[in-house]
Amino acid sequence: MPPPPVVELVGAGYAYEDGPAVLSGVDFAVPQGRSIALLGRNGSGKTTMLRLLSGGLRCASGRLRLAGEDVSYDRAGLTRLRTTVQLVVQDPDDQLFAASVGQDVSFGPMNLGLPEEEVRVRVRESLEALDITALEDRPTHLLSYGQRKRAAIAGAVAMRPRVLIMDEPTAGLDPHGQERLLDVLDRLRASGTTVVMATHDVDLALRWADEAAVLAPDGLRTGPVAELLADRSLLEAARLRRPWGMAVAAALRARGLLAAGAPGPRTPEELDEWASAVGPAAG
Incomplete structure (x- = not known):
């Protein structure tokens, strides 16, 4: 079962x-x-x-x-x-509230009553996972929008x-x-x-x-x-x-360029790779 x-x-x-x-x-x-x-x-x-x-x-x-x-x-x-289960809301400004990134990420683990060393480990691992270790001491109000998004996710990830x-x-x-x-x-x-x-x-x-x-x-x-x-x-x-990729795949199959059941490209980059691979073979 x-x-x-x-x-x-x-x-x-x-x-x-x-x-x-x-x-x-x-x-x-x-x-x-x-x-x-x-x-x-x-x-x-x-x-x-x-x-x-x-x-x-x-x-x-x-x-x-x-x-x-x-x-x-x-x-x-x-x-x-x-x-x-942890939720990350759409607007990071609705989730971030501490003065610095490190303080914000540590809030959840501290509220669980974890030992100080465990909190530090979780903060470090979360910042590394989100590639924002350099921002640990940065005031949250000085972050770019993308950095705030990742800081908000790091706070959720710290809860493991x-x-x-x-x-x-x-x-x-x-x-x-x-x-x-x-x-x-x-x-x-x-x-x-x-x-x-x-x-x-x-x-x-x-x-x-x-x-x-x-x-x-x-x-x-x-x-x-x-x-x-x-x-x-x-x-x-x-x-x-x-979806764009499904429309492209259907057009390729209709022209005999993609076998039925074969996965089609999902992004323009994958379409470029596919075209480069089949081009020499077609020639």
Whole structure:
């Protein structure tokens, strides 16, 4: 029997005060060792789902389960949840509050009552993981936007969560900043951290994720990312566009340049590499 998901929403629903239901009857499981893209248009409920998973909001209906057990929302239950699941919000200025990067990253481990030496180790490892060791003593208000993003992630990583949840982590970053962040996420995944990313960027999802969860008007659909993003009716219902890589692959197959079932390029760079590889062979 497979192990239970690390964290799971079961029949979850939520509505903000004096408003309609944002989510209803959502089943969403996060297994260990996967990278998951949570997709949907703006206002579809992605951020609400993330806050339910991390305990920032409490399910109005249904329940949140951690390692197969219902989460209790008392101090002990929430501490257990937040040492397993960490949320990084979209705007780092909503998360950073200490005077320096090192102080901010150390806040979570210190709140766990860890020994001072253990806190120092976690801060150092987190700064190294995010490639911002040189910024440890830098005032947070003097950081660039991309540096603030990475500092906020470092604070979550210092808690050593099994699941790292991120809300639109590439929003506001230039292309170079996006690539640096994706490199960081790849390293975290390689070290065993499960990453869930909310985004409306279908190209990023296709390139980065193993699995996808798509919020559409008729509910949540989950499955392998390439399978879901090939479903034109689902994309239309969710108001998401077709991924660039899938459109290119379809055009190549239609012209007999790419075998049926063969993976197509997901980025312009991969298209260049593919063209360079097939060019001599075609000639």
